[in-house]
Amino acid sequence: MRDDGGEVRRARSTAAPTTLRTRVAAAFLLLTLLVCGAFAVAAVRIASSIEDRLIDQRLSRTADELVARERQGLPPDLPPSVTLYRGAEIPASLRGQPAGKYTLPQDGVEVNVLVRDDLGAPFVLTDRDEDFAKIEAGVYGLLGLAxxxxxxxxxxxxxxTASRIVAPxxxxxxxxxTGAAPREYPLQESTDELGVLSRAFAAKTEAQQRYLDRERWFTGDVSHELRTPLAVMLGAAEVLKARLHGRDDMVELAERIRRTAADTSERVVAMLLLSRDPASIGAPPTAVLPLLRQEMDRCRPLLRGKDVEMTLHADPDAAALEVPARPELAAIAVGNLIRNACQFTEQGRVDIRLEAGRVVIEDTGIGIPPAVRDRIFDRFMQVDPAGAGSAGLGLAIVKRVAEHLDWTVSLEAPARGGTRFVLSFAPAPAPTAPPPRDPGDSPHSS
Known part of the structure; x- marks a missing residue:
């Protein structure tokens, strides 16, 4: 099915970005076009008005002189561009016009016409205005050049202007x-608005960097400091288990202490890894199916006394799936989702499915209210109103681990109730093609 909206968004995202320099130049050109256009319109109207007034005045003055000379018995003295028509000489296209001024076609050319009847009989003066037309053409040419x-x-x-303003x-x-150090930002000594902006950027960047450093150092320091006491607890639990040989009830308790200490130690290591740059910790291939079985075993005590069945299904093509990730981090993401499903399911099922490229964890528990679904991965967000047994950090940690590993985690609401979390792994990188072999090379050449 075609997604026109998606195509439009992709087209916009691939379009060339409009730079600030281009916008400044476009603003200058637009302003010039508007101002020049306004002046051009005004010039054309003024030229037309001047033409009308000059021609009209010349025809009126010529007609007055013609009447005066006629009354004095003198022959008419007309300008070269003015023609006099009387009686039968008046062209058919100009006959029958009452006294007044007109612009009429004559021989396919617009001419200025003055009709008078001062001499008893009507007479017509026409002015072809060729000289003024040449002047007008010259003026318009100069306007176009300007x-x-x-x-x-x-x-x-x-x-x-763009170079001077936009370059800084x-x-x-x-x-x-490019992530330059805040002290390397330009314009910090400037006293104008750009200086204020540069100093604000530098201060904000420094504050964020200090915050990130504090968070990273805190996570790393806490994780490092906890490893030693956890190692002591783990060793003590193993010694206690060995000394309690034959006392099955106490051995089981010691085993729980040992297992919990071991799990906590792994989580501490994972949190230490999470505080580091993903590119610096490596990503060995980790088998997903054994990891799911391991986390299921860890969460089974949460189902004791509940009418809940937890099952694992693996698609045949996904049984051997491996993902590039540290197993400690992958275990946090998967384990928190399974633990969340076991904790909030009182009866029914917890189904874990390993599919191609993803893990689906679905339960028949209390579900998640629609009002909090958009914020379910926020820190300290609790589905249980009483917050029993949950600090609201499990799903937030899953989200953080997923982003750290370039995975995605999403929430779905099954029609039959409960919750469904989908943890999608990052797509495997495309294999790099081997370099082409030189035709002259031989497999046996040294």
């Missing part, structure tokens, strides 16, 4: 993007 020059000047100024912003953005 318009192009203004655009070129605006583009030049836009580039210069670009340098600051590059420093932030």
């Amino acid at each position: 318009f192009v020059c203004c655009l070129g000047l605006a583009l030049l100024l836009a580039q210069l 912003v670009t340098a600051l953005a590059r420093a932030v993007e």
Whole structure:
């Protein structure tokens, strides 16, 4: 099924980004276009108004002089562009017009016409306005040239201004993007708005770095300091178990102490790994199916006294699945999800399914209210109103481990009730093709 919305989003994400320099240049050009366009419109209207007034005044003045000379018995003295028509000489297209000024077609050309009847009989003066048309064409040509020059000047100024204004912003953005040290941010000595922005970025980055360092150091220090007492507890539990040989009830208790100390030691190691950069701890291939069986065994005591059956199903093509991850971290993610299902299921089933590329853990427990589903992976978020036996950190830790390993964890609500968590592993990297063999090389060449 086609997803038009998804295609639109992908198209937008692949489109070339609009830089600040481009936006500044576009603003300059747009402003120039608007200003020049306004001046051009005004110039055209002014030129048209001047043309009308000059022609009208010239025709009126010529007609007045013609009437005066006619009354004095003198021959008419007309400008070269003005033509006089009387009586039968008046062209058919100009006949029958009342006295006044007009712009009418004559021989396919628009001419200015003045009709007068001062001499008893109507007469017509026409002005082809060729000289003014040449002047007008020259003016419009100069306006066009000025318009192009203004655009070129605006583009030049836009580039210069963008380089002067945008270059510092670009340098600051590059420093932030490349993870430069806050003290290396540019413009910190500047007194303008860019200096304020640079100093704010530097202060914020330093504060975040100090916070992250404190969290990393705290996690690492606590994990490191706990390893020694846990090792002592584990050794003491093993010695106690050996000395209680023959007392089955006490041996079982000692075994529980030993197992709990061992599990806690593994969790401490995992938290220590979680505080480090993923690229620095390595990711050996870890078999998922044995890991699921191990975490199920650890969680079975939570089901004692409950009418709950926990089962494991593995697809044939996923039984040998291995993921690149430290087993301590993978055990935290899987174990917390299984423990969560066992803890909140009083009767029914807990089903763990290993499928291609993911683990599905589904239960028939109390489920998760819709109001908190969007925040279920937040720290200290508790589904049980009383918070019995839960600090609200298990799922938050799962989320953190998943992000650390480049996995994804999601929550689904089965139709029959309960919860379903899906832990999807990162896709395996594509195999790298071997370099092409030189045709001249031989398998047996040294």
